[in-house]
Amino acid sequence: xxxxxxxxxxxxxxxxxxxxxxxxxxxxxxxxxxxxxxxxxxxxxxxxxxxxxxxxxxxxxxxxxxxxxxxxxxxxxxxxxxxxxxxxxxxxxxxxxxxxxxxxxxxxxxxxxxxxxxxxxxxxxxxxxxxxxxxxxxxxxxxxxxxxxxxxxxxxxxxxxxxxxxxxxxxxxxxxxxxxxxxxxxxxxxxxxxxxxxxxxxxxxxxxxxxxxxxxxxxxxxxx
Amino acid sequence: xxxxxxxxxxxxxxxxxxxxxxxxxxxxxxxxxxxxxxxxxxxxxxxxxxxxxxxxxxxxxxxxxxxxxxxxxxxxxxxxxxxxxxxxxxxxxxxxxxxxxxxxxxxxxxxxxxxxxxxxxxxxxxxxxxxxxxxxxxxxxxxxxxxxxxxxxxxxxxxxxxxxxxxxxxxxxxxxxxxxxxxxxxxxxxxxxxxxxxxxxxxxxxxxxxxxxxxxxxxxxxxx
DNA sequence: AGGCGTCTTGACGGGTCCTTGACGCCCGCC
DNA sequence: GGCGGGCGTCAAGGACCCGTCAAGACGCCT
Numbered sequence: 001x002x003x004x005x006x007x008x009x010x011x012x013x014x015x016x017x018x019x020x021x022x023x024x025x026x027x028x029x030x031x032x033x034x035x036x037x038x039x040x041x042x043x044x045x046x047x048x049x050x051x052x053x054x055x056x057x058x059x060x061x062x063x064x065x066x067x068x069x070x071x072x073x074x075x076x077x078x079x080x081x082x083x084x085x086x087x088x089x090x091x092x093x094x095x096x097x098x099x100x101x102x103x104x105x106x107x108x109x110x111x112x113x114x115x116x117x118x119x120x121x122x123x124x125x126x127x128x129x130x131x132x133x134x135x136x137x138x139x140x141x142x143x144x145x146x147x148x149x150x151x152x153x154x155x156x157x158x159x160x161x162x163x164x165x166x167x168x169x170x171x172x173x174x175x176x177x178x179x180x181x182x183x184x185x186x187x188x189x190x191x192x193x194x195x196x197x198x199x200x201x202x203x204x205x206x207x208x209x210x211x212x213x214x215x216x217x218x219x220x221x222x223x224x
Numbered sequence: 225x226x227x228x229x230x231x232x233x234x235x236x237x238x239x240x241x242x243x244x245x246x247x248x249x250x251x252x253x254x255x256x257x258x259x260x261x262x263x264x265x266x267x268x269x270x271x272x273x274x275x276x277x278x279x280x281x282x283x284x285x286x287x288x289x290x291x292x293x294x295x296x297x298x299x300x301x302x303x304x305x306x307x308x309x310x311x312x313x314x315x316x317x318x319x320x321x322x323x324x325x326x327x328x329x330x331x332x333x334x335x336x337x338x339x340x341x342x343x344x345x346x347x348x349x350x351x352x353x354x355x356x357x358x359x360x361x362x363x364x365x366x367x368x369x370x371x372x373x374x375x376x377x378x379x380x381x382x383x384x385x386x387x388x389x390x391x392x393x394x395x396x397x398x399x400x401x402x403x404x405x406x407x408x409x410x411x412x413x414x415x416x417x418x419x420x421x422x423x424x425x426x427x428x429x430x431x432x433x434x435x436x437x438x439x440x441x442x443x444x445x446x447x448x
Numbered sequence: 449a450g451g452c453g454t455c456t457t458g459a460c461g462g463g464t465c466c467t468t469g470a471c472g473c474c475c476g477c478c
Numbered sequence: 479g480g481c482g483g484g485c486g487t488c489a490a491g492g493a494c495c496c497g498t499c500a501a502g503a504c505g506c507c508t
Contacts, residue, residue: 096342113315416496420499440464451506452507454505461498462497465492474483
């Protein structure tokens with residue numbers, strides 16, 4: 001699911017966290033102290049850091065300060081100290097959440113989920129660019145030679161389905177099902193009509209498609 | 225700094241929160257129960273919601289569920305229940321943080337800062353300028369050719385939703401949900417009526433919109 | 449209570465989009 | 479060489495959606 005760097009000097013807890021996080025589908029990297037934590041963070045490029053404040057070498061806030069200038073992902077702080085002053089300091093130092101030991105494992109996982117959830121920071125590239133046109137999935141806009149082109153809802157549904165599978169072949173049954181619904185699996189007519197419309201709007205030479213290819217008997221393929 | 229919607233039925237606490245948040249530089253909107261909370265959230269467009277789970281009318285998780293489909297900002301949950309099961313449920317329902325009562329006010333503020341920090345929702349300029357009119361999201365003001373224009377609350381909610389998504393297409397369902405609430409998803413009539421009003425007030429030639437474009441069957445798009 | 453502005457609701461005309469059928473072409477197969 | 483299936487193209491009908499207008503309902507302020 002995502003790569004987690006766990007920083008803690010308690011070997012017992014580290015073991016437990018590693019097992020639990022693995023079971024939850026995460027990739028786990030561990031560090032027993034602050035210096036290795038900083039090194040591992042730079043080397044392993046984790047998506048999220050779970051950081052204990054009580055470390056043998058460095059103070060936890062120092063680790064946080066060393067992390068924050070370049071690490072943009074969420075940091076979840078663990079600490080035995082329940083004083084709200086400590087919480088405020090850690091949160092203002094850049095922590096995204098603060099959990100006091102002892103903690104419930106399910107709660108930690110939930111907080112981890114919450115903190116990771118709002119981080120689709122690099123959700124791949126939501127815009128596909130070719131030599132002749134661009135498709136912006138997020139903005140729902142297509143431009144050909146820089147000028148916006150209007151697509152009808154069906155045209156858009158079909159195109160986005162193909163673009164999302166960029167390079168891969170999409171079976172006609174799958175296309176029909178996802179655009180028109182399960183009851184239209186056999187209406188291959190629709191595909192021919194709408195593929196033609198898309199080609200007319202997007203392809204430089206609609207008669208000889210360069211991007212929207214037909215695989216006879218199987219389906220269609222968008223090649224960037 | 226940012227607009228906070230505080231939902232709590234405890235008048236005492238509400239007062240305290242309002243004062244503290246104001247002092248911290250926030251704009252505060254309050255709601256004493258779930259239904260007004262949902263209405264206020266749609267009307268006031270808060271940047272962040274502080275939500276007590278113990279409400280007189282609706283269950284807090286219901287409010288959360290009503291909020292989440294369209295409200296993208298952070299939600300900080302307050303609760304008297306410290307059971308980690310409740311925390312997990314709330315966090316997985318879309319809450320960004322969970323604070324148990326009684327809580328330290330400084331800690332709440334710090335958690336609020338942490339949770340807001342993550343949201344570069346309207347990065348930089350909260351004012352959109354076109355050749356014919358300007359929209360100031362923060363000041364809630366629209367000027368056409370330099371003269372201020374009065375917008376009704378609904379008109380403003382609709383316009384700000386479109387302007388916030390500047391360039392991106394906003395589905396009619398999403399618009400209806402965020403302006404009128406989840407129960408109005410099918411009332412596409414409203415969109416037609418209010419889009420016409422906005423065009424009449426903003427567009428140089430309302431019959432041929434230059435900024436507020438219609439994408440038939442899908443939604444509307446504001447293009448600067 | 450009255451008046452005003454705002455929101456809701458309904459109806460209508462015009463335009464767009466989806467559906468559907470027919471036709472010709474190309475290819476592989478008999 | 480003839481044949482059939484799959485594909486591309488075109489056009490027309492009808493359903494759906496949008497813009498527009500106006501009247502009624504509602505809440506708020508005076």
